[in-house]
Amino acid sequence: MNDGPPALLTLSVIGVGYLGAVHAAAMAELGHRVIGLDVDQARIDALSEGQSPLHEPGFDELLRRNVDSGRLTFTIDYAELADADVHFLALGTPQRDDGLGADLTYIHSALDALAPILEARDGKPTLIAGKSTVPVGTARELHARITSIDGVALAWNPEFLREGFAVDDTLRPDRLVYGVADTSDGEAEIALLDAVYQQILDLNTPRRVYNFESAELVKVSANSFLATRISFINAISELCDVTGADVNDVAEAIGMDDRIGPKFLRAGIGFGGGCPPPRTSAV
Incomplete structure (x- = not known):
């Protein structure tokens, strides 16, 4: 747990459907500057005007308050994410059409689009934090794709939202789980996530650090x-x-x-x- 006032960061949330929109608004509520990105222009337009695309108690007010404050903005342009310290992946992973596996197309496409932005930061510490529900092994695969980019790390930070309680579950979760590549060498990833969630950790919320596979399998x-x-x-x-x-x-x-x-x-x-x-x- 950190002492003193919270360190306010610039965050991006890639994918602003049910999970991503709630996470983006909640992180702005904590005081961070948050940029939500999606490929759906109509959804981005609605969110930018403070209009909720989902029915979730407390979300409408949360969204409008943080859009009006200027802490929360939305875009379809990856270039606008260049200053983000942490990129949250909140993309859908639907069942594949050709079988029972999860379709990870959106996750990999987001990483493809992020790569040039990450490379342009010239080694400045940046964290990609997965929120999407994925099969075990996904984080390890994504980690292998970014190891050549200096200063970029990956963590898996699963969500545990209940429909009807998503806002409360984001701001007052019953636990925080961080998955890192190596639990003995994940200080940078842990420090950035702790900075994101400092106000939540200050409520004595349990925080557990596991390897990628355990964090994925928890969800x-x-x-x-x-x-x-x-x-x-x-x-x-x-x-x-x-x-x-x-x-x-x-x-x-x-x-x-x-x-x-x-x-x-x-x-x-x-x-x-x-x-x-x-x-x-x-x-």
């Missing part, structure tokens, strides 16, 4: 475990239908066991959204 495992709980109680619900039992009674009783807990034990139509379905098949 994938969390999604898979929650999906497993939902699938489990739905399977029990089918058994209840056959036997005459009440799944709500069963879920209530097993949830009283502190080894199990009551969360995500509601029988229903299953799990969905933009994250769990593709992630459970693209580990």
Whole structure:
């Protein structure tokens, strides 16, 4: 944890969909200068005017406040990211059309576009921080692509957002996870992320530093475990239908066991959204 006032940085957030837009506005709320980038001109225009493209409690006010303050701007031009100390990758990684793997096209395209900007910084410390949910091994692959660029480092910093609570989960997370190439030699990456999150760390938020693979798998495992709980109680619900039992009674009783807990034990139509379905098949 750092002492004294927070070090305010210039950050970029590449990809301003659900994850990226919330992250960009939240980082501006912490006082940083933030530039959000996307290839969708209509989305950039709307965000630049403080108009939210998503429905998330508290986000509309957060967006407008920080756009109005001038701390938060949006662009489609990578050249405007030249002064950023940290580049957050918040791009989509949808399921591939030809199989169960994750499509990493957007991640690699962003790195291609960033490369000349990073090279032009002439060794000034710069961090690329991955927020996207990716298969294990992705960060190591991206790291290999940037090792020839002096002064540039990579970390993986997974998000753990819940729909309906994304703003709070960004500003008051229950943990911060940093993935670095080598946990014994990641001081620069850790220092930059600590500077980004100093106000959050000052709230005694747990911070864990792992290698790339562990950080990637933390996110994938969390999604898979929650999906497993939902699938489990739905399977029990089918058994209840056959036997005459009440799944709500069963879920209530097993949830009283502190080894199990009551969360995500509601029988229903299953799990969905933009994250769990593709992630459970693209580990």
